[in-house]
Amino acid sequence: MSHVCRRTFLSLSGLLASSICYGEQGPSPDVTEPPASDTFLVIPLRLHVLTASDLPEIDCRLTDADLARILRKVNGIWNKAGIHWGLESIVREPAANSKKFRLVRDLNGSVPLDYYSMLVPELTRLLSGLDVYYIHKFSVNGVWLDDDFAMVQETAGLRPVEGGIDEPIPRVTAHELGHALGLAHRQNRTNLLASGTTGTSLNAKEVATARRHALKIQGILTVDALREHAEEATSQDHKVEARRLWTWLSEIPGDASKDALRRRDEVGAAQD
16 A cells, blocks of 8 residues: 555645635536646545456456556546546455355346445455446446445446547546545436436536545545655655656646656656
């Protein structure tokens, strides 16, 4: 687990900078552009690929390149809210309790959604941040299981809408993370929280709600706090950690991204 993910640090100035105010009169307008880069909130995210040779419906085949593309598009959706999901790590692991899961499936002909939580290996959960688990296929595109993690099928399918995203899995992932940030379904078909569409829009009230809930997540960082951790990891020659943190900073839209990328490259690729 990363050094920064064991610490939760939000400076007063970071908290103040993270507050974006919107008027409460009239319809809430869609937010189309990201806020200033120094107001971003960064949430560590661990991506899990569950494997199960005896459960083809669980056995996920996504590659690291797939996951990098998916997360890049997830951040493309969420950056208008001033929220960035920082890739803490990718974990490929056998699903837990596969025999018990198969027994439930065989006895009932199907598996209720809340039973899918038994597949999650507890020892690899991220303590500071959130987790997303990818499986091959189940009865829905994805689900937030109210226990700090989402589960998403790699075979997701969505109804195209105008202005929608070009790939289902990033949208489903971003949708489930929206539930993690306190957002309910809103059946405007171009909205991120609409059911089963490629829509990705968020309105100002949804952005404010998501940011308010994000501040409650253990491990969240303001940009100032993230930069401080990156400087500390660099000065202590924790190269893997430093590269990870500078990478997160480089992915945030704004003028500082090029400098963060330069700092990451200066760290080098040596192991801690």
